[in-house]
Amino acid sequence: MRSTEVDAVSGENEVVELCRDLIRIDTSNPGDDSGPGERVAAEYVAAKLAEVGVESRILESRHKRASVVARIEGTDPGRDALLLHGHLDVVPAEPGDWRVHPFSGEVEDGCVWGRGAVDMKNMDAMILAVMRDRLRSGRRPSRDVVLMFTADEEAGGGLGARWLVENHREHFDGCTEAIGEVGGFSVSLDERRRLYLIETAEKGIAWLKLTATGRAGHGSMINNENAVTELAAAMARIGRYEWPIRMTKTVRTFLDEVSAALGVELDPDDLEATVAKLGPMARLIGATLRNTTNPTMLESGYKVNVVPQTATGHVDGRYLPGYEDEFFKQLDELLGPNVTREFVVHDIALETDFDGPIVQAMTTALLEEDPDGRAVPYCLSGGTDLKSFNALGIRGFGFAPLKLPADLDFSGMFHGIDERIPVESLQFGTRVLDRFLDLA
Numbered sequence: 001m002r003s004t005e006v007d008a009v010s011g012e013n014e015v016v017e018l019c020r021d022l023i024r025i026d027t028s029n030p031g032d033d034s035g036p037g038e039r040v041a042a043e044y045v046a047a048k049l050a051e052v053g054v055e056s057r058i059l060e061s062r063h064k065r066a067s068v069v070a071r072i073e074g075t076d077p078g079r080d081a082l083l084l085h086g087h088l089d090v091v092p093a094e095p096g097d098w099r100v101h102p103f104s105g106e107v108e109d110g111c112v113w114g115r116g117a118v119d120m121k122n123m124d125a126m127i128l129a130v131m132r133d134r135l136r137s138g139r140r141p142s143r144d145v146v147l148m149f150t151a152d153e154e155a156g157g158g159l160g161a162r163w164l165v166e167n168h169r170e171h172f173d174g175c176t177e178a179i180g181e182v183g184g185f186s187v188s189l190d191e192r193r194r195l196y197l198i199e200t201a202e203k204g205i206a207w208l209k210l211t212a213t214g215r216a217g218h219g220s221m222i223n224n225e226n227a228v229t230e231l232a233a234a235m236a237r238i239g240r241y242e243w244p245i246r247m248t249k250t251v252r253t254f255l256d257e258v259s260a261a262l263g264v265e266l267d268p269d270d271l272e273a274t275v276a277k278l279g280p281m282a283r284l285i286g287a288t289l290r291n292t293t294n295p296t297m298l299e300s301g302y303k304v305n306v307v308p309q310t311a312t313g314h315v316d317g318r319y320l321p322g323y324e325d326e327f328f329k330q331l332d333e334l335l336g337p338n339v340t341r342e343f344v345v346h347d348i349a350l351e352t353d354f355d356g357p358i359v360q361a362m363t364t365a366l367l368e369e370d371p372d373g374r375a376v377p378y379c380l381s382g383g384t385d386l387k388s389f390n391a392l393g394i395r396g397f398g399f400a401p402l403k404l405p406a407d408l409d410f411s412g413m414f415h416g417i418d419e420r421i422p423v424e425s426l427q428f429g430t431r432v433l434d435r436f437l438d439l440a
């Protein structure tokens, strides 16, 4: 492209095409390494960075499981580096279930449609658009910015973020703070006012395999050491248990801000009633008031008249930051003496304060673009690549800014069908991120 043409392209104009291109590259991650991998998307990202003079590296943990890293030097070498990250993989999609093909990247009804439009090729595109625009016009950020486009987030990051932390620590040099998914999006309070939820905490993950071992034998005999009975009883206790409400500082600040914004009194003795008043936010917030345990799988036996020796089941457990010990103590009580547990996945909970210059930078950037907005911290009930980056002492936030229409079920589209993102939201986010880099 000639330089005059390059100059005419702003990040805001470009972000939609970048997002569509990324969606059209199928990076489905079924979790067992049988997918197409992220290599093609990584090469696309590297080429887009090269066009504006950024040298990047593509790092493969396994064949085709590629991440991209690049460093953009800031104007102030005395400052710590900022990590901007997004994952390149997406969860699989079944085309028959969708209104448009999930890998078409079509624009319809003012939205870009496709797998990853929400989680999280939107943010990948915004990061690319902002950096390309800034570098084309010579606007370097003041801090060094490290860009990471990671593989394998949807399967826990073992071949992406975690692998990078364990094998390529040098790329994180000087990084003290990170910005990534799932936060910065708006939730409407009414026609005019919006909350922007910035992720400052994540629940921990305890995916568990439970095993009951009993006495095998004929199904016609008396058997009071029946593994199926033991396991079923433990699963029922765990599934029915009502975990008590525990107020983390993130949820406390969130509820204070929301009740101030809505002008409703917050009753600390009846938080669930307060949360129920939050409408579409209730689903998002409900699970961040307590630990949770959901039985999800059961396996045992092979014939109706044979009592098997063992029975196994799986439980998806999530614990709040600061409540891991309580979680396992209570869980072990529910398991009882005859059922053992082992981890399928065990990952940390995270929590950071909603204060300091970087929070100010996010808040200011949002309010400059949406004066009727209000930035609030929130706790994510799931997990992101931040859990891996935390091992390096990096303080992370979910901040992929999006001003969304009030009637869009945004949180329902993560891993859902008909994933789509309004063009205007992408453009808004690109402007906010650009402002943020001036302030951060």
Ligand SMILES: [Zn+2]
Pocket: 087, 119, 120, 153, 181
């Ligand atoms: Zn994601």
